[in-house]
Amino acid sequence: MHVHICISTFSLVCFNRNENKAIKDIVEKITHLLDKTDLFIADKPVGVGSRVQDVIELLDIQQSNDVLLLGMWGMGGIGKTTIAKAIYNEIGRNFEGRSFLANVREVWDENAGKVNLQEQLLFDICKDMTIKIQSIESGKIILKDRLCRKRVLILLDDVNTLDQLNALCGSHKWFGPGSRIIITTRDKHILSGNRVNKVFKMKHMVESESIELFSWHAFKQASPTNDFVEISRNVVEYSGGLPLALEVLGSYLFDREVTEWKSALDKLKRIPNNQLQKKLRISYDALNDDIEKEIFLDVACFFIGMDRNDVTLILNGCGLFAEIGISILVERSLVTVDDKNKLGMHDLLRDMGREIIREKSPEELEERCRLWFHDDVLHVLSEQTGTKAIKGLTLKFPRANEKCFSTKAFKKMTRLRLLQLAGVKLDGDFEYLSRNLRWLSWNGFSLTHIPTNFYKGSLVSIELENSNVKLLWKEAQRMEKLKILNLSHSHCLTHTPDFSYMPNLEKLVLKDCPMLSEVSPSIGNLSEILLIDLEDCVSLRSLPGSIYKLKSLKTLILSGCIMIDELEEDIEQMESLTILLANNTGIKRVPFSVVRSKSIGYISLCGHEGFSRDVFPSIIWSWLSPTNNLSSLVQTSNVMSSLVSVDVPNSSSHELLSISKYLPSLRSLWVECSSELQLSHDAAIILDALYATDYKGFESIAITSQVSNMTTSTSQVSEHSFKSLLIQMGTNCQVTNILKEKIVQNMDLNGSGDCLLPTDGYPDWLTFHSEGSSVTFQVPQVEGRSLKTMMCIVYTSTPANMISSGLKNMLVKNHTKATIQLYKSEALVSFEDEESQRVISSIEPGNKVEVIVVFENSFIVKKTAVYLVYDEQIGEKVELYDVPERKKIEWNESKKDGACKPFYC
Template identity: 55%
Template sequence: MATKRPKFKYTYDVFLSFRGEDTRKSFTTHLYNALKQVGIEVFMDDERIAKGEHIPSSLLQAIEHSRISIIIFSQNYAGSSWCLQELEKIMECYKTTQQEVFPLFYDVQPSEVRKQQNAFGKAWERLITTFPIRKGRKLAINLKRVLNEAANLSGWDMQKYRTEAELLDDIVKTVTMRLDNSKYMFVAHHPVGLDSRVQDIIQLLSCESNEIIIIGIWGMGGVGKTTMAKAIYNEMGQSFVGKSFLANIREVWKHDNGQVYLQEQLLSSILKTRRINIPNVGLGKSLIKEILCQKRVFIVLDDVDHEDQLKVLCERREWFGQGSRIIVTTRDERLLQILQVNKVFNVRGMDDNESIELFSWHAFKQALPERNFNELSRRVVSYSGGLPLALEILGSYLFDREIPYWESALNKLEQIPNGKIHEILKISYDGLSDQIEQELFLDICCFFIGKDRSYATQVLDGCGLHAEVGITHLIERSLVKVVKFGNKNIFDMHDLIRDMGREIVREQSPTKLEKRTRLWSKDDVLNVLENNIGTMTIKGLSLNMPRNNLVSLSTKAFENMKRILLLNFDHVQLNGDYGCLSKELRWLCWHNSLLENLPTDFNLEKTVAIDLKWSNLTKVWLKNQVMEWLKVLNLGHSHCLTETPNFSKLPYLEKLILKDCPRLCMIHPSIGNLRYLIMLNLKNCIGLEQLPKGIYDLKSLRTLNLFGCSKIERLDEDIEKMESLMILGASHTAITQVPISIMRLKNIKYVSLCGYEGLPRDVFPSLFCRGCPQQIIQSPFVKPLGSRHR
């Protein structure tokens, strides 16, 4: 049974007391960073004190709400009345709240502090001369007593260590062990919505089962995985024989001897001892297994980002005793699959109400925005997309600022992401296995959000990016999401992840647009094209103009952009020699083009996908091109198109979309030569009267959509040759007679025909029933289209 939370809540793990002019520029900063890197919440007065706040009371409060205080005694420490006031408060907390206190002697001897001698003593003498005459003696006696008490505590003497790094390592180990053995970890200043997110996990981990349960907490950076793990650790850890919270494993792993350090930290925490020395990783694995296999332990492995980390810390369940509970937080879902966790919890973002509350605590120090800031606060919440990290950072950034500052900051954020948020989210990008996956991510960020996964995969494969494998990795690392939309799987991405990717591209050349690899902003693209400053660096370009603002550009603007692979236009007109355009194009997406046909000098030999929806095309080409790379041709909604191209020079075409081409009256007979065609969409081609005979030779075709082709009257008996056909949509056509051979299609999964839709085993008997029509209507397996009665 978990113990109750204490009434007194700590805000900080460690309070640092120091004389800034002695140590701030070097040692104290290094110590602060070392503690932060392992996930310890540290108070250092130049970080936490807000502008305009009364400093002394804030410092005293920070001391009271810290679990541990470290006093860095330096030569001039006793010369600061500020430091001595801190010291008094620290020693008061040491006696009244059982706060742990550690002195650290920096270039002074402990005896010099106890007796106020040498340089330390001179600083002390200078200070006491400033004391008021009446109270000076009593005050000096009291401070001497406090100095003596503090200097007698167990701590660190810098002169006993060979290097500063060795001293820092010992401090971090000691503090980490003390925090691990303390009752509760600091979770969050404002844990908004936290309880509702952890209850399902706590319920699963709290079960009475003696099995070893491993839980994965997975999600993008900044979504609150570590915060959740800390809350669960506080709630449940006390009921276990041994417990350990290994914080920030990803960062610690990078340091020299980081692997061994993590193993030592794990065993030290479980065994409640200050230091365990492990000579190498191999022995560490053996010790973990040998020592822990008989213990019921509660362990959190925080921010795991590599399989090797699992191998040296918890490779198998058998390493731990019955009833043990392990939590792993990560941005990479694949690691949880490798570990074979019992359950993966995907951390969701905050809803609008939670977001407003968390943001308000940081921006206004209250639960709701101030009256004049409601709309601006909503804008921040919308920008943050429910990401707690962003809400906290932006709230602190905007605290105590005026409305014009807010407006300017929000406008800037739309162009350039906040630096702290960007750096934390960029960790996932930096962790990608190679440059190809990074390029893949940037292409999706800039051009393929909202696009079908299958379609984008074909295009990006054509760019040499091994997209299927790479996209899987991006999804596992919470960088890309795939959402169901109708029968499509659409790429989606958190707005801040998208902005992070686009900022990486912008940082390639902050001032010179033409030296960036990708351009997607309307203003940036127009700047490059209208001023003819494009370069070989540009690999992708997207220009989407509003419907009522068609832009006309010269093809000469593309003369120097010979390596463009991805080109996306909407409501754009190009004039001039199309031979100027890149011959390396893999993707041409040009919606609402005014061209009646593609120019003969437009070289598309290497293009993988052509999307010309809503175009003015009457014919696609006047002269056919050899296009052996082309897999997708989308001419949908081309209301002037009268005939398809000759397909004989498009041998590897896989998807042909002619949806809503009302004037289309002829499909070229060469369509029968498309051996790899898997999808043909002729939906609502109301001018089409018949299908060419060759269409029945499409043995690879899986989907044939004839819905709304109101003039098509029949399907041939040769339809049985379409041996791969899985989906046949032919409702709202003029078909009244169905070929009997359709029943011999072995792979058919769905049929929509003659007013009925459903599984073939149910539809076919109804279509060929020789009995009363009423019997067809009453079939429980067949769904009539249009109305309930025929």
């Protein structure tokens, strides 16, 4: 009946349309009405709606007619397929054709699965059952040919290889305009390299969503019954916001007693649910090789919560190529790395990994490759049943409940490479411990030194926190492989070991060693060291001079070393030092060499803390305190860089003269003079210093900034070039843009340097100009308006081979207020709002102001003009102009030879 009605309706329109078009419309309408192939989502789709809308927003269906590929990435069981199905149902009918290819990974591996997927895709879109695909390559050609003119929606579910992606959606060109292709995958690498336009990272369910979804399956209602509220929260916490786990466990626990729930939860912590295990294990089984699987199992048993860099060093020492291995685990959603670089793993994935180990030897504990469960490890060590199968072992007790075992328990563990102990004592011959040991983490090590007969030659990391060590060892042994040494909170340690025996050490952590009074001078031999942490070593009075020779050191931490009262100027030699933390020490003054450092990016010292670009100016200002007069800056030499701005209140000409040779290096300088006579003297000192500076090799300036704008144009006449430069100080407004446009339209420069400029546009702007490099004017009172921007236009002549703008500095002299403002060209380029507003706010009606531009010696300044731009009155209508931000003005050939106009660059 519905079909008949549609045909009748559309037949009325056929009289007014092309016949083919009408037939096509009828077919599309009928197909739309008959397309009832919606996919089943879930009985209770908790949290689905919001996620679907998030993805649809990324798809940008209404706004963009481009072909767009979107990847949905996340761990197994997180709901990728459910969301994809819901999207298919929600928007599928808006396309000429749609196809949902489920379980691509599984189907691909079946006999003829590859071409079956291509044929299914073709049939879903074209409804043609007659086409048979003979091979993958021919299928690609057919798909491209049949789909390139259709606007389609395609969902490829559970893609895990690039071959699958290439066979089913080789490129954007396969599909018609406006098409959308969605790929769900556990492997982020599938989506990398611009293979997709956007990636949607699946998120775990929040607690409220988790409880609701779990309750629908466990209680057939939206919330737990009263007796099960607390234990339901425990199950939800164990599930970690994973929808699959919530559904499976909810169904498993449905209609069971509280005691059964408790028993089941205890069992799950030892033996994961088999249905979950199979689903989650897919990602593990899909890993490329045994090495990647080894890394995953090591992380699951030992390294969750540890620094990624440390784990990488340890696993590399085990020959496991950890850089690429960990990256792949992250891409496969098996491991996470947080913003502090700590490794993480979903609890269910952790338990899945541990179950893989357990199920290989469920009865014989000693035959498992890794031991992590407390009771199992306790049994193996107590009974001394360990075997060579064991590669890693961890056992932790509270320090108050220390347990003692014989070293003989390790005798047969010859392949042991990872050992983590806490609250454990070992008695006996340490020679029994494996010679293959790479990682020794022993919290609460009770001996005063590491026994001599303990083989240390294979160790990559020694972590003895909260130990009783006084000296690390009595007889040193060369440890070429050692990368990490951590003796933090060892309250008996008095001296560091001889570092000559560990030449490849990268990380030295001696935090909170209150008895440590001496650091071995051999520390200067650590050519690979990256981090030295001596925080809260309160007895340490000084650092050996050799420490300043470390070229590789990136982080030095001395915070809390209250007896250290100075850092040597040689710290400048630490050319890789990026982070220096030395707050709460005896150091009273920041060394000049710290500010000279080209590498330090973050600093905490003498009450100054933050990024160097923010802190260094305040450090320099601290040197200019009443107890340190201006002349002390002479000692800073190269300290003055383009990052440094200095204010000098109540200066004296003598002091300014003493630092004159450093003035050209300052980012900015603000000098307050006591009189106009001193103003004249100080300005002369500054200008002499600026013109005396050799600026050979001066680099060209490329500028486009909202608050500071330099615009350059060039005209070449015989052997000389004529340049125009526009400098803006202040903020943009409508009038500023109008004036810029007029300048661009009317400004002309000929071989003589003559120019045509906009005249006064009172009350919007006022014009002042003069021959040469300076302009002097008295700031007028403009009723009802305030000064917004100052624009300076400079015309110069220079040899034709010069490519730079030539500008070195700009000087603003306020004769009325007796102040001088000096800005380096780099400062004008990157003016911040606060700086530019300071310039404008210092210029008041009635002030006599002089603007001076300083150029390289080879530049001749022909003319300088200054425009004062005022803001509009409230309610006043200002005509708007269309002024592009980046606009090139074409050469005006009607002008005389050599004429040109400025262009925005």
